Amino acid sequence: MGARGRDIGGAHVRGRRRTAWGGRTAAVILALGLCGTGLLPAAAATAAPDPGTYAFAPGARPIDGTASPADAPRLDPGRVYRGSLPAHGRLTYRLDLADATATAYVPVTAVPPAHATVTSTDGIRVSVRDAHGTACSYATARFGAGLSPRPVTALAEREAGRALCQGAGRYSVLVERLDTGGTGTSAPWELEIAPALEPRLTSPAATGAPPSWDSASPEPLTGEARERGGGAGFATARPLGQGVWRTTLVPGRTQFYKVPLDWGRRLQASAELGGAPGHGYVGGALDLSLYDPVRGLADDASLGYTGVRRPVALAPLPPVEYANRFAAPAAVSALRFAGDYYLVLHLSDQLTATFGQGPYDVTLRVRVDGRAHSGPGYAGRPEPDGILTPSASDGPAMAVEGDGGAGAADHGGAGAGGPAGMRALAAGGIGLGTALLLVLGGWTLAARRAQTRVSAQKPTA
Secondary structure, three states, rough: HHHHHHHHHHHHHHHHHHHHHHHHHHHHHHHHHHHHHHEEEEEHHHOOOOOOOOOOOOOOEOOOOOOOHHOOOOOOOOOOOOEEEEEOOOEEEEEEOOHHHHHHEEEEEEOOOOOOOOOOEEEEEEEEEOOOOOEEEEEEEOOHHOOOOOOEEEEOOOOOOOOOOOOOOOEEEEEEOOOOOOOOOOOOEEEEEOOOOEEEEEOOOOOOOOOOOOOOOOOOOOOOOOOEEOEEEEHOOEEOOOOOEEEEEEOOOOEEEEEEOOOOOOOEEEEEEOOOOOOOOOOEEEEEEEEEEOOEEEEEEEEEEOOOEEEOOOOOOOOOHHHHOOOHHHHHHHHOEEEEEEEEEOOOOHHHHOOOOOEEEEEEEEEEEEOOOOOOOEOOOOOOOOOOOOOOOOOOHHHHOOEEEEHHHOOOOOOOHHHHHHHHHHHHHHHHHHHHHHHHHHHHHHHHHHHHHHHHHHHHH
């Protein structure tokens, strides 16, 4: 009897569990349906992404560098690779160049874990070397005064026509991690490597200094800011044209934009960090960087912050011209070809301790001027195809189309952020919510009928 009683009790318990499970399931489905109809906030159904998340290029090939050039894996221009760099690591890759007249670029982006402890001098160094180990070029990228882990990119190259490293053949790419070994830096940093190839010109180019240009700082743009969130990586950078734009950032977040520039066009940009309650000072609180189409750093500016609304601006830059490559300053030399230029915003995670978790308003002012003209002709196709061609018109209308606001940055791209996407999402959500409510109604009716049948079968006293 006791055993049967326990069995019966177990059956009752299991029955109650089934009923409770069914109720919880119905509640979850109803909540999802209401999220789709807009009666509940979608944030209740989805967790916010990690502030430090970087959007690697879709389809990036896994690759493991080696300690020695002898067995180093090959990098093919036009492809994107993904790997990792251990603490105090040195990794080598192989670069086979069949064309002695083409210039090869190897940008490497290092992505440390979110919330890792870094110093201002931590970063990476990248160099391209010939078969004898002679460095053709090298570049470093460091985290800087913000003391905040963020994606940093260094570009090395094998430039045709220079004194060193000429001719076709095998070259090596050395990636070195520069770190002090402090707390939190022992974890590997992820890498994104995107080698590119620029073909020679159809006719020899003049090697003189670039043409003169107006280096005075322009008046900042005015007007009402429009919402425009950025992407979470180079591959998901959102298009941007001339105008005043607004986004929101939380400490540790990095946003990427791309501004198409044709030959003769010039970009000027500034970013303004909104005010916040609190007292103190954070060096390098907001970082604004500009990268060229092959991810070479053109300029970088950072803002010291006391809680008062303040702007930071890039240095005045020249128009895009082929001859800029023969100039000594990196800010001029990087403006060497037409294509998509990348504006990158990063908000230091050091803000949290002094001014709170945010989010913080950031206003981005972008001016594009200069007279566009035809550029020099290339004797072949660049790799990847289209990298040295602006992706779209650089007029203001380009940036307005598909504007999804700052929320699009949370998912690393435009996605469904535009008006059409939002309409489709709303329609889909309403349809899903309606269908779920009909299903729940059917379940309720069936349950009531079943209860009525059970009651009718009970014997009367």
